[in-house]
Amino acid sequence: MTDVDLRKLRYFVAVAEELHFGRAAERLHIAQPVLSRQIRALEHELGAQLFARTKRATELTAAGRQLLEDARPLISSAEALRRRVAQAARGPRTFTIGFMPGITVTPAVRAFEALRPDIEVEVLRTTTFDQVQVLYDGRADVSVVRLPIEQRGLSIRPLFEEPRLAILPADHRLAGKPSVDIGDLADEHLMQHPDQVPEWRDIAVEPRSGRSRRFSEVSSVEEKLEHVASGRGISILPLSVARFYQRADVSAVPVNDLAPNKISLAWLASRRSRAIQEFAALAGTVDWVMTR
Structure with a gap:
């Protein structure tokens, strides 16, 4: 053939x-x-x-x-190869860090720039849908990701965890509560894929009632908040994201029985880059307190 x-x-x-x-x-x-x-x-x-x-x-x-x-x-790998070759031809050498909303990578960037002044560091904001794809297609060398993700072909280094909160319309019956249980949200409409919140998925009324509503794919935090503020549903967001995107027409309420969101560093296991290994080692020592 x-x-x-x-x-x-x-x-x-x-x-x-x-x-x-x-x-x-x-x-x-x-x-x-x-x-x-x-x-x-x-x-x-x-x-x-x-x-x-x-x-x-x-x-x-x-x-x-x-x-x-x-x-x-295979296509992503070919695109990544093209990007890296073009980057090498342009010079100086760059190192790109992908990061999810709510995560501040500044401490790691500064530490890495001090360690490797010969490398120009760039950052790239990602979403739930491309936080891993940016590694495959070569847009990023490493990505600070929110689990769960498909980990096949990746190396993963855990960084930290943070609580998740329910984001509700400001006039919601539970808005302003000190905290709620996931069971209190069972009859709500979730503005994200149910697999992202398995605790809700396993008890939710809507998927079993035959009245499940579908919205166009919501990818950004800003879009989620617009839908929530309009009363179309609720969302579950990590604490750092909820704090960063505060607004008067939504309420962020702690959820007692939700597992924390786990943040990790990911990179392609097949890459033997010295810079990636150095950044991975450094990331494990950085104080990520700015993100919490």
């Missing part, structure tokens, strides 16, 4: 994510017949049908699902 063309893989991923050749072609800015030919060529190269096509739908086959799982990290 000939080597698989990364361009064809990118085309395949677009179709697999859209499950529609027309929309995928628009996303890729190419003609639909060209896209169809490229996918057929990829299927021929792999000796497997990737999509089951009918007049009404396009679906992934078992082979297609497997290729999608394997193609995404």
Whole structure:
């Protein structure tokens, strides 16, 4: 079998994510017949049908699902390689630290700059959806992440933990309480994926009632707070995030029986960078009190 063309893989991923050749072609800015030919060529190269096509739908086959799982990290690795080579060509050497909202990386940045004055340190704000992806695609060398995350292929170093709070509309029946139990929130609508708060997911009324509401994907803290303030639901946020994004139209209430949020440093286990190892060792000694 000939080597698989990364361009064809990118085309395949677009179709697999859209499950529609027309929309995928628009996303890729190419003609639909060209896209169809490229996918057929990829299927021929792999000796497997990737999509089951009918007049009404396009679906992934078992082979297609497997290729999608394997193609995404391969494409990300290729993009990361391109970024690192371009960075090396530009000089001076840079080191990028990803970080989630509410987390202050300043103490670690200053300590690392003192240790490695030859390296220019940059920071990159991430979200729940890309805090790990920035490592795979080369945008960041290390990422300060909020667990849980998919840890396959990563090295993880625990840093600290912090409580999580319920974020409620200011006029909510529980707003202003000294604290609540997770059971007090069982009949609320959660403005984030239930798996992010398993304590709520396991007792929640809405998923079992058949009246579960769906909103468009909410990725940023600012969007979550807008929805909460409008009375559309509640959110669970770490203490540092709740403090950083204080506003008069929402109330942050401690939740007694929620496990703390765990913050860790993550990097690709396959990378043998001296700078990454030095930063990882340093991060374990930094006082993260500014974030609490």
